[in-house]
Each structure stands twice: as structure tokens, then as C-alpha cells.
Amino acid sequence: MKHQQPNQWIRDLGNDVYWTGVIDWDLRDFHGFATRRGGTYNAFLVLGPEPVLIDTVKAHLADRLLEKISAIIDPAKIKHFIVNHIEPDHSGGFPKIAAALPNAKIYATENALTGLEKYYGLPRDIQIVRTGEGLNAGGRQFQFVELPMVHWPDSMVTWMPEDKILFSSDAFGQFIATSERFDDELPEPPYHDAALYYANIVHPFNRYVVKTVQTLLKLGIEPKLICPDHGILWRGHIPGIIEHYTSWATGACAEGALVLYETMWGSTERMADVITQRLLSNGTPVDRLRIRNATMSELATAVMFHKAILLGSPTMNDGFYPVFGHLLAYLEGLGFPGNRFWGAFGSYGWGGGAVEKIHRWMKENRCRIITDPLQFRFRPSVDEEKKLLEFADAVTLQLEQGQPVLTGEDIDAL
Ligand code: FEO
Numbered sequence: 001m002k003h004q005q006p007n008q009w010i011r012d013l014g015n016d017v018y019w020t021g022v023i024d025w026d027l028r029d030f031h032g033f034a035t036r037r038g039g040t041y042n043a044f045l046v047l048g049p050e051p052v053l054i055d056t057v058k059a060h061l062a063d064r065l066l067e068k069i070s071a072i073i074d075p076a077k078i079k080h081f082i083v084n085h086i087e088p089d090h091s092g093g094f095p096k097i098a099a100a101l102p103n104a105k106i107y108a109t110e111n112a113l114t115g116l117e118k119y120y121g122l123p124r125d126i127q128i129v130r131t132g133e134g135l136n137a138g139g140r141q142f143q144f145v146e147l148p149m150v151h152w153p154d155s156m157v158t159w160m161p162e163d164k165i166l167f168s169s170d171a172f173g174q175f176i177a178t179s180e181r182f183d184d185e186l187p188e189p190p191y192h193d194a195a196l197y198y199a200n201i202v203h204p205f206n207r208y209v210v211k212t213v214q215t216l217l218k219l220g221i222e223p224k225l226i227c228p229d230h231g232i233l234w235r236g237h238i239p240g241i242i243e244h245y246t247s248w249a250t251g252a253c254a255e256g257a258l259v260l261y262e263t264m265w266g267s268t269e270r271m272a273d274v275i276t277q278r279l280l281s282n283g284t285p286v287d288r289l290r291i292r293n294a295t296m297s298e299l300a301t302a303v304m305f306h307k308a309i310l311l312g313s314p315t316m317n318d319g320f321y322p323v324f325g326h327l328l329a330y331l332e333g334l335g336f337p338g339n340r341f342w343g344a345f346g347s348y349g350w351g352g353g354a355v356e357k358i359h360r361w362m363k364e365n366r367c368r369i370i371t372d373p374l375q376f377r378f379r380p381s382v383d384e385e386k387k388l389l390e391f392a393d394a395v396t397l398q399l400e401q402g403q404p405v406l407t408g409e410d411i412d413a414l
Contacts, residue, residue, distance in 0.1 A: 008179045017045075018044065018045045019044060019227075020045050022065055023177045024038055024039045024040065024058070025177045027177070036295075037176045037178075038177025041057035041058055041089055042227060045072055047072070048138050049138025051137075052137050053078050053082070057092065058090075060092070062096040080104055081097070082107045085156070085169045085170060086108070086115040086152065087170075090229055091120075095120045095121075095123065098123040108126050108154070109129060109156050112156075140160070141162055142159070144158055147215070150171050172234060172241055173228035174193035174197045174228075175193065175197055181232065182234075189236070191237075195244070196297060199300045206248075206250070209249040210246065210250065213246055213249075251307075251339055254304065255307055256284055256399065258309050259272050259275060259289070259312065260289055272288060272345075279396065291323050303336050307402055309336075310344070315351075315353045324354075340368070344359050344374075348375055355373045371394040371398075
């Protein structure tokens with residue numbers, strides 16, 4: 001049995017700062033992201049002469065947040081209420097919490113104001129804040145930094161310079177429901193969960209993430225504690241998670257090839273086998289997933305960690321396997337097409353169609369295509385298997401010659 005932990009229901013973070021978030025143990029789907037380990041919506045209460053609440057939780061958990069706040073302080077005594085982000089997983093509780101904090105002045109970005117008004121109506125005036133502006137809450141300092149597109153246009157983070165705490169909203173979050181609150185309380189830092197979250201939520205905004213890291217450095221923000229609005233708080237591995245974010249955003253994390261395939265009667269699987277074996281023989285790092293054995297979220301995360309993505313589908317009803325429609329739309333939305341090398345292969349019985357369709361998607365999405373797509377009728381013959389070997393060799397060659405996924409030039413141009 002684990003040793004007894006401090007109060008896990010309301011966590012004292014030190015110096016009168018409290019975690020008052022709510023754990024969503026049963027969360028299994030976050031707008032399509034398969035959250036197999038549940039989730040957490042973090043909110044924070046900072047005491048002092050003028051108490052401050054930072055963020056709320058999903059609408060159906062607002063009462064739980066209120067219970068936690070009330071266990072520490074009379075909500076009517078809270079003088080300031082900061083809304084870092086308006087996506088309803090954080091702002092759903094806004095109307096109830098704003099009503100329960102009648103004496104709190106509310107702070108949000110201009111974009112947030114528009115969204116709050118449309119979602120809920122405004123309970124009272126909201127103070128619009130911008131980067132460079134701050135709040136002196138009876139001697140406790142808070143600074144606001146707008147971070148549009150990490151995750152929505154309204155997003156901002158709040159920095160407590162004296163305590164060196166960064167309330168980072170969606171950035172650096174993970175979907176995990178645990179009784180532990182800090183990264184160094186887990187057996188391993190939750191980099192894998194953060195990577196899943198990054199690939200499925202943050203990846204479309206890579207450029208903004210790189211900019212965010214640059215902005216934080218420029219502003220001299222060197223946190224001792226990073227408090228995201230989801231999951232575990234970062235205390236013991238802050239350089240590590242920032243390094244990982246940079247690596248995921250720039251694509252430096254990507255290496256080797258990923259074979260993503262489906263099969264109807266084993267022919268496309270045979271093609272995937274030949275390609276995989278050849279890549280192994282070539283010494284090219286390779287991973288292989290049958291699409292229906294994984295969730296879309298796992299597939300997207302696997303794509304993030306590979307530089308060459310090889311898509312194999314049998315033809316079904318003149319097109320690709322229907323699951324490819326979901327996969328390609330998902331990867332497209334997450335911004336992967338232009339950031340990886342791609343190849344297509346597959347089998348057909350009558351007229352074909354799957355490989356042409358995947359190839360067309362690659363061209364429409366300006367993918368860097370490694371080599372011509374390959375398709376064979378029924379089982380690949382011995383001669384056709386030689387073409388699969390050449391296909392795999394072209395992948396190896398491309399990876400040997402390949403550029404970083406997001407080049408230095410791209411980043412300089414930010
Ligand atoms: Fe966790 Fe963009 O909301």
C-alpha cells in the first residue's frame with residue numbers, strides 16, 4: 001500500500017495556494033479524444049488579503065468546485081476571478097461560480113469576453129486584460145500573458161512572479177485521473193500522457209507552441225511550479241516537459257517509419273509484413289499498427305513520433321476501408337500531413353480505388369510523398385514482393401536524407 005498522502009481532495013500547494021480542481025474519473029471521451037485514464041479539470045485558489053480564484057471546471061462539476069472553495073473560504077470573500085480560457089471544460093462552471101463570487105472582479109482576454117457572452121451571458125462587467133498587464137491582489141502579484149491558439153484564440157496564462165507559479169491553462173496538460181497531484185509523486189513523470197494530449201489537442205498549433213516557449217523565456221518566466229488546467233502539476237520535471245513540448249512542436253521527436261494498415265483477406269497485411277521486415281533489415285526504426293486495434297488518439301500519437309507514415313488499405317467498394325476516412329480526416333485536422341513523409345500501398349480484387357484515394361488525399365494535403373504508391377491484385381506475387389522491397393528501400397533512403405519535420409528555417413520564420 002502506498003504511504004499516506006496529504007489531503008488529496010483539496011491540495012495545499014504551499015504559501016496559501018490551493019488546488020481546488022475536480023477529478024473526472026469516468027471521462028473516456030473528450031470531444032473525440034479517447035481519454036482512457038480519465039481526466040482532471042484544475043482550478044486554483046490563492047489566499048491573501050484579496051483572495052483570487054483561477055479557472056473553473058466543467059458545468060456538471062461546478063458544485064464540487066464550489067464545495068472545495070467553501071471548505072477553505074467563504075466564496076463571497078474572493079475578490080478576483082481569473083478566466084484563462086473559455087473552452088467549456090474550464091468555463092462550463094463559469095455562470096455558477098461567478099454567481100457564487102459576487103464580490104469578485106472578473107478578468108479575461110478580449111476574445112474570452114466574446115465567448116463568455118455568447119456561451120453564458122455576462123453576469124457583470126469583465127476586465128479585459130492583455131499581455132504585460134497584471135493584478136496586485138493585496139500584495140500578491142499576478143501577470144497575464146496572452147497565448148492565442150494555445151489552445152483557443154482567447155487563451156492566456158497567469159504568472160505569479162514572486163511564487164514562480166505559472167497557471168498554464170491547457171499548455172502542459174494531460175488527461176489523467178489520479179490521486180497524485182505532482183509529477184514527482186508518480187513513479188514516472190507523465191510524459192506519455194502529455195504526449196497523447198499534445199498530439200490530439202495541441203499539435204495543430206505547433207508554431208504557437210514554439211512561440212509560447214520563446215515568449216515565456218523572453219519574459220523571464222522561469223517557473224518553479226507549472227499548474228496546467230488538466231492533470232498533474234509539474235514541479236520536478238519542468239525543464240523536461242518544456243524540452244518535450246519543443247521536441248513535439250518541432251517534430252524533433254519523430255524518427256523512423258510507421259506502418260498503419262488494415263486488411264480484408266490478409267493481402268494488405270502481407271504487404272505490410274514485407275515492408276516492415278525490409279525496414280527492419282535495413283536498420284530503419286519501424287513500428288506497425290493495425291488501425292482497428294488502436295484508438296484514433298493512439299494512432300495520432302504514433303504518427304507524431306514517426307517521420308514516415310506508410311498507409312496500407314485494401315479496396316472496399318471502390319474506395320479505402322471506411323476507417324481510413326476517419327483516420328485521414330483526423331490526421332488532417334491535427335496538422336500532420338505537411339509535417340511527415342508519406343507512402344501508400346494496398347491490395348484490390350477487382351478495379352482498385354483505395355490506394356488512388358489515399359494518394360489523392362496526400363496530394364491535396366501537400367504531403368511529401370516518398371515514392372509512387374503500390375497496389376497489387378489479390379496476393380502480391382514473388383515479383384510484386386520485390387517492388388515492396390524497393391518501396392521499403394525508398395523509405396529508408398528518404399529517412400536517411402530527410403530533413404527535420406519542422407525545419408530551423410520554419411522556426412526562424414515564426
Ligand atoms: Fe482544456 Fe481548450 O480546453
